[in-house]
Amino acid sequence: MPAPSLAEQDIRCSFCAKPKNEVAKLIAGAGVFICNECVQLCAEMLKEIAESEAAPAAQSVPTAELPEIPEVPWPDAMTDEEILDFLPRIASVGAQVDANLKVWVERLRDRGVTWARIGAALGTTRQSAWEKFSGEE
Template structure:
């Protein structure tokens, strides 16, 4: 099972990525980051004034209502991307014959709870081992 960058967005700026873009998969936890965001964060981390400014109020505290509303769909797209990534990882585990009981233990839930949450998309629908 291949986990690809196709159809992903940058988890920081919301820009779409995929083949032929600068989007990169980091750490295996679903976070995606584009080269522009990496460069921007690198510049901030090496500039004491920029670090101080970034350590100030949260961005949403400076936004008006229209900006907060405009940001909400991007936040949900990032969250949905991470949920989709979790399903891909469960599919990967199932393709390696990892049992629902083992997946449940890793998630701190029962085998049944893991199956109910992830089996609807799993390639082995109906498998309950």
């Protein structure tokens, strides 16, 4: 069976986990995706950082007056409930990366690449690669 096309895959932003049909654009990376909304947020954050670093020391803005830059929440600063609410987002991104890796392996198999070469590229054995990606038992 040939590997699914991008249109057939359930693709989500690896940062905010929004599905492709809820954003204007998704940019593909190596097994990950970022939506136009997250790109815009990153651009705004980088601009604010650059502007604050470019301000002369004599005219620097007190830290309390700098715009707040949103940060990725880290478990140490989160309550148990916040972590539990965040887990599905992390799991969906992990599942997407795993599914994307499977698609790449399927494309290699469609081209006749051996399980030995795929296993070597993944740092595992031919048998382990076959067991993980063949879909056979």
